Amino acid sequence: MKTLNLFKYIGVSAICLVLNGCSDFIDNAPDDQLTLEMVFNDKTRTEDWLANIYSRVPDPYWGYANKIGWEIAGDDMTASQRWVQWWGGTLLNFRVGNFYTSSDWDARFWNELPQRIRSAYILINNAHANPLQKVTEEDIETMRNECRFLIAYYYWTMTEAYGSVPYFGDVVDVNAPLEEMTVGQMAFDDMVDMLDKQLLELSGKLPAKWEEAFFGRATSIACLAVRARMLLFAASPLVNGNEMYKGFLNNDGKERFNSAYDPNKWKKAADACKLLIDKAHEAGHGLYYEYINGKIDPFMSCYNLQLKKTSEGNNEILFARPDCNYGDWEGHSTPRGCGGNGGYGVTQGLVDAFFMKNGQSPILGYNADGSPVINEASGYTEKGFSAEPEIRETNWDPCRKYQGVKSGQITTPNTFNMYSNREPRFYLAVLYNGAWFHQEGRMTEMMSNQADGGPTHDAPQNGYLNRKKISLESIPRDGKRPYRPGILYRMGEAYLNYAEALNECEPGNKDIILYLNKIRERAGIPEYGTGTDNNGFQRIPYTDNQATVRELIRKERRVELCCEGIRYHDVRRWKLGEELLNGYDYGMNFGGTEYSDDASNSNAFFVRSKCLLRAFQKKQYWMPIHQSEVDKDPTLVQAPFWNTNE
Template sequence: MKKVNLYKYIGLSALCLALNGCADFVDNAPDDILTMEMVFNDKTRTEDWLQGVYNGIPDPYWGLTRDIGWEILAKDMTPSQGWAPWWGGTPLQWRIGQWFTNSSWNGSYWTLSQRIRSAFLFINNVHPLPSQGVTEAQVETMKDECRFLIAYFYWLMTETYGAVPFYDQALDPNAPLSETQVGQPTFEFMVDWCNEQFTQLSKTLPAKWENTYVGRATSIAALALRARMLLFAASPLVNGNTWYANYKNNDGQLRFNPTYDESKWKRAADAFKELIDAAEAAGHGLYYKYNSDGSLDPFMSCYGATMQKVNEGNVEVLWLRSGNCNYGEYEQHATPHGKNGNGGFGVTQDLVDAFYMANGKAPILGYNSDGSPIINPESGYREDGFSTEAEYRKTSWYLMSGFPDAELKSEGKWMITQPNTYLMYCNREPRFYLTVCWNGQWFKTHTSNTDFMYGHPDGGPGHDAPQNGYLNRKRISLDYEPRTGVHPYRPGILFRMAEAYLSYAEALNEYDPGNKAILENLNKIRYRAGIPEFGTGVDGNGFQRLPAPTSQSEMRELIHKERRLELCTEGIRYNDLRRWLQADKDLNGPDYGMNFYGTEYSCDPNNQNAFFKRTKYLDRVYVRRNYWMPIHQGQVDTDPTLVQAPFWDEE
């Protein structure tokens, strides 16, 4: 008989040892019923099992970046390509086209099947323990939590692979193949099943938990995941996409419905309206921080939206990961090499270019064939020189702490950019400064500027340097101290209110263009970001509003862009590009950045040693088969009822 301590703290890992093929869903069971009884007759071990199921939730920091890789594929974040040998290749290789059916994937969602079975076993075996304080009501809630996680994991797998084997119970590992090799249901079946589960759970789960249990499933989280799923299901990738008109599962059913259905957008919009109403009724909303004079501080508002603790007033968080999040590695790899970091985890030039100017206007309208930008003459954007004076704004954001005269206390202002800053980075919107770390920027813990030039402390030739001239700053704590390795806590947010408002605006625009709620929800995000709203008159920040879009397509473009800027680095954009059918357009071709080999603090286009010069550093490859993650070939070879994701057998 196995010892019980073999199972402790890991949700009974013996139950999560995968067999071949679809037997991932039919894991090894314990060798006798007494062992199960011992576990579920003990409150602590029961809770350990439940936490083991929760641990299947992706880590939204280093896990989402390094292992799963969504932000790397999305062209928002770009680790050093030289890290590929240490990262197992995966997302770093995928972005350049080295992506095959037998490729390994550190963050494989296929393994979530093990968590699903563990959740079913929990439901089947948990029971009240009156002498240990476990009541019938608590048992029912824990069962609902497992049902929530089952639906969530099934959706993550479906969203990623398009179709996966489906079981509504934990099967006997000794069952015949006819019961375990069941093929794959249609995409719409999985959406409908998950929709039903989330809808039911939104009526039985608590709206919120005490701080000790924050991160556990709630009715709000169920509504949020349901709405996000329905938005995906309404989008062009799976709503009217003729690519898959003849693509069938093993049972002969079409995997995806090729007929466009506008009502799916309404279903998504209704789901987000229900979510927003319920969330606001429960006290949720956007996070705001104000200056001493009562004016909005957009820097600290946007910073706090992702960094402020829930129990310290961050009402924006609708759901977060209850387990540990590896934000230590996330911060360490985004810290310059010469300042006690690994120094190669950055954001892309594409994202740098996307942020608005302080006046709310786009700096760049497009690109020429050589990669040079088409500058918006109305924006005030320049990249032909350096600033001659510092820029101050009203905020308590203290990134420039330690720099001479960085704070103007009498005016309630802090310096945002110092003199001699490349003009590309001047006069930009607050979210830009919360996201981008550039060459020559002040680094307060070391009271010196970053120096990314080749052969300089924070630059090449090593791989622990920004390959394109940028490091990431978003979701990096202002109080992080690289020399001591102190990483202040921040929530591992999986869904926040800003996404709900933007998603509601998007769905409304697709089925009811012109609805006034579209602009209202979009403007909520722009107001908090500290840039002019759209419309007429003066907005809440005192800005003259910009002209509102006059067509559905213009509004669509603005909503898509606002999603990118507001939710960047949070694991959202890759699936956005997929569902919009934009990935093969936006994720193909050259990536540009500053000159990695530049040795001079210059922007002279005729100087080959100038650092501030747009330079190609990477060629991305993305074809239509990449829209769906391939099922690993080993699984397909083992189970004849599995049909590979579209086009992986053809291209």
């Protein structure tokens, strides 16, 4: 099929059919509404039907930030608490422990994804070749396989959120007996095993790539990417040997989670990740690079991998949503005095996580009072301000229009030293007070009563705004926001997934550091090992044992994949929620009115300060099923601990 446009949505009458999907509706449909026969006898309507099934692929911009809320639930990004008043279904209340089985969640996975799954089954059962409209049986079989992929993907999306969901292998007649419609939930491992087989089989049937006009359609590589991430999750401590769930049963009497540790799950995950990498390489995928003077330009490479399409040479993308709400993402990341809303930022914890330009971690941990344990070898300091602009070898030009700007200038004089000499990815993700904002021809002014600061809630709640996936070509006041794809899976993650899984099942394997170093090389920081690396840096020695390398991988994941909807799931699957998602988020002094780092001055802005107090209980590893759904279906068993005070 050659004309499916994933930007297009199904017509109103057909939507009614999708959402009802029952024989009574069809039999009694008025003349101005569509029947299944009318839909699948027409090429355009069939394509619209398929596009509607794709329409619930998550939006990794505003969807992850607001509607779904994975970024809000994690520890990398923050949002104005006033969003609770505007959008009550966000996870802001979840973040502070004020969430219940009766709380609304705008993701609506439980209601809306099954609708798309049902629609996918309807297409599989009813779509057919149409020679008069040049629709071949091969076209139809490809569409069926796309539907099978989306069914598996949506079931995993729900399982990842809830831990256990009912599974239906076909359309269920709405007039069927109650026992056929209320089947209870499937055990986590059983669902993973079934989806694993389905995705692997589909990877041999779907094309490895599409022409650019069909960007966003399912491929064999997308199947392997979803499968690899799923198996990594399934091998992780939350669901592999976690005795916390021992004895927790589904309606059928089977344990929801297998509490016995299975080391082979890590081997299975590693093999899946390696298969993905190999097949992706064969299909032309790889890390995205840009160069300057014959060398990797880490700024432009990491910047444009988020903004460029495959037609522009970005072969790092493995699966993406073509139409996303990056406008709201960018608007809320833009200072309020610069034509934006200014309420969406990053945490001090993420600021601390980025490496220095010498590849060292600036912060080794935190004291009981929240103060940082500084790594003196990194050259990091939280005192003073820069005397000179910082110059790097790059074509990235955030300081354009600055008076006397120099080639490769990434900061201006008088930048707080906390933000000096950091790795390239830091500057691409963090907009701090005193950064040059070229669209306005001035520095950001985030102190209280300044243009971009408080006391309004439309300001950085902890002194930072997000800069990840933000285009320098945007003009906020004119509403100009260049297109960018919504990347859901990419090669950089695949490399890190493989390194992690391999470290757990075969510590010491040379591929672990090889793939970890590929990420660091592209990021423009020294690799791990001995001697000189590919960028001419002296490599950083490390101890080659499992625990040490595990920590190196986790640190790299946080900075490489930050603000991409992955961090919260990492914290969950590592079973670190109680440790990392409890206590205060920190930032700069939101109420500060002076451009100072004097900790004894209550008006000094550049002082670590407590912001939002978070709360995480063990029940929050899984989203609860809304109580109204449990009340309707006696076979549903609520997620662990949501019906207790634990």
